[in-house]
Amino acid sequence: WNTPAPTTGWEEFPGGGGGGGGAAPASGQQQSSQPSPDCINALAAMNKGVLSYERAMRLWDVFSAHGDLGPLLAAMAIRESDANPSAKQLNGGGRGLMQIDVTQTPGKRYKDDPRLMTAEGNVEIALEIMNAERENLARYGFSGANANMLYMLLHIYNAGYFNRETMKRLAKSSNPRDFDKGTTNGNYVSSIINFAKHCFGMQGV
16 A cells, blocks of 8 residues: 555555555545445444444544555444544453554553554554564565455454464465454454445455
8 A cells, every 4th residue: 555654565455556445535535425335234244333434434534644544444443443533442451443452462562652542543553553463474474465464464453363374374365254263253354344345445355
């Protein structure tokens, strides 16, 4: 993706190269205020309502500030917090829009970060965590800029661990559902990809 720091280096991922995101608008433009029927169905499948989409639309400038990563970030925010920047997990450490877990590594180092409970800052923290995950994957020989790598990163962001054997087995999979095992409710990765595609026009995933 063609994005500013902290997302530098994502340019060649699906939707990257300066505007390959299909129906998703370029930075600074507005998404449709009305979700499509496919978007509504994707939301309903995860017990999410149109309100989550509307909240994400009100925060579109936050997501689109990161270029073509915007659709993915909006989709993650819906899954994590119903796109609520003030969200706090009642029985856990999840905080903010992207539910940074301040009780677990790597999120706990952000516990006192002033960015944590702002929409813009919380997204920046999530991207910093994902960039660190990419570096960790590279150390174990997993690299590339494709949908498969995105699925790996989403799996790790949610599951909180890196299982080398699992990632090795899935290294060539093009099906996001293959990466759901071990994630919340067994559907984290595929649900975010569905939101990104059907609600925000992301292509290549």
